[in-house]
Amino acid sequence: MADYLIWHNHKVSRKDREKIKNQKGCALWFTGLSGSGKSTIANEVEYRLNKKGYHTYLLDGDNLRYGLNKDLGFSYKDRVENIRRVAEVAKLFVDAGIIVLVAFISPFLKEREKAKKIIGKENFIEIFVDTPLEECMKRDPKGLYKKALNKEITEFTGIDSPYEPPENPDIHIETMGISVEEAVKEILGFLIGRGIII
Numbered sequence: 001m002a003d004y005l006i007w008h009n010h011k012v013s014r015k016d017r018e019k020i021k022n023q024k025g026c027a028l029w030f031t032g033l034s035g036s037g038k039s040t041i042a043n044e045v046e047y048r049l050n051k052k053g054y055h056t057y058l059l060d061g062d063n064l065r066y067g068l069n070k071d072l073g074f075s076y077k078d079r080v081e082n083i084r085r086v087a088e089v090a091k092l093f094v095d096a097g098i099i100v101l102v103a104f105i106s107p108f109l110k111e112r113e114k115a116k117k118i119i120g121k122e123n124f125i126e127i128f129v130d131t132p133l134e135e136c137m138k139r140d141p142k143g144l145y146k147k148a149l150n151k152e153i154t155e156f157t158g159i160d161s162p163y164e165p166p167e168n169p170d171i172h173i174e175t176m177g178i179s180v181e182e183a184v185k186e187i188l189g190f191l192i193g194r195g196i197i198i
Contacts, residue, residue, distance in 0.1 A: 017097030
């Protein structure tokens, strides 16, 4: 980094921003295979928080690839950079006192650890949306598994690129055993327990 760059401290602090929102900023990091239900659950959590008057924003993998990350492909190197950029954006949202929901496959342990370090481990809540590969392939909402199996796309997580599940997630959602409603209730309960929302 250039030695002439200096971090600018704002007159309005994160605590000031959180105070008027009556919440604490944090990053809810949803990880899991494609088709696991990450976006579905994250969408519903955001909807419930919004209805209760909390300030949120949902960062979705596909949506960011339309703009900020449209120059990135799906190679290992590009996936690493994708997650780095997302973590930096999430960090800014947290500083703004926002509850930011991040729904990304983010398949590699090392990269999720880097994201946690960027955002700050005290601000990072890892949510493992745990759905068996067979079920994800059955759902295949975007037809990506079919394309991966037909070799139309390569380096696809779960087929020819690994998914490394979290070793100790803050919240472990096993989707085959609970409904979306139950998953959302568990996550909201966790946020209340942590004092992020009331």
